[in-house]
Amino acid sequence: MSGSITLEHGLMVFLVVMFLIPCGIIILVSQEAAYFPVSGEPVVDAANLTGITITSVKATHWNLTGSSGGKTYVLADTNGNTLTLSTQTFESAEARDAAIRLYNSHPVGRGKPVSSLHIVGQQLVYANPANSPILEKIVPVLKEKARAVPTGT
Template identity: 65%
Template structure:
C-alpha cells in the first residue's frame, strides 16, 4: 500500500513540476496588442521628458510587412546620446516575426546590441540599451501605448 502511495506521490510531484513553470510562462508572457498609435510617440515622449531630438531621418527596414519608420538621435543635458529606430508594420504577424527573430539570436551572432520595445504597430529599437535617456523614455512610451511598465 505504501509503495502505491509513494508512486502516486512521485507522479503528482513530476506533473506539478512540469505544470507550474509552463503555467507561469503562459500567465506572465503576453503579446503586445496591435493597435494604431496616432502621432509621433518618440518625439512626444522626448518632449515630455525634456530630451532633445537632434536628428530625424526616414528609413524603411528591408523586412516583410515593414511600412516605414524613422531614425532618431536624442540627447539630454548630461551629454548622453541615444539612437532610436522605429518601424511600423502592416500586421501583428509581421511585427511579431521581427520580434521573434530578434530574440532568437544571441548578441554578436545575428542580434545587434540594443533594446527592443513594441508599441502598437511599431517596433522601437534603441542603442545603447543601458542609456539613461532610454530609462526615461520607455515608461512614457508604454503609457502612451496603454501598456503600463512591465520592466524594460
C-alpha cells in the first residue's frame, strides 16, 4: 500500500498535531516578564491600597546567585487571615529567571509548600499560603505595578 495513507500514518499525524498545537499556543500567548527597577516597596504600596495591615517586616536574603536582598512581610486582614510575603531583588533578568526556574523545578509536597511566586520588575514576591484571601486582594495591585514599566527601558 505504498502511496496511500494508512491508519497508523493518520494516527501519527494526529498525535504530532495534538502536541504541536498546545505548544504553539503557549509560545504565542506567553510573554516574558519585563525586568526593570521597581521604585519603593510594592508590597507596602499594595497593602496600603487594599487596606491590609502589615504586622511585621524583616530584612531577608535568599541564598541565590544574583539576589541582592529583600524583605519578609507578615500581612493580616480584618477577618483574621494572615499571609507571609517575601520579596527579593535580583541584579539581572538572568538571575531572576534562574530563581523562577528553580522554584518551578520543585513539585508541591517535595520540600515545597503550596505557595506562589509573582514577578514585579527586578523583584520576585513569594507568597505563602497561595490560597489566602489577602493574596487575592494584593496580587492585582502587584500585577498593575509590574505592568507599569518605566518609559525608556
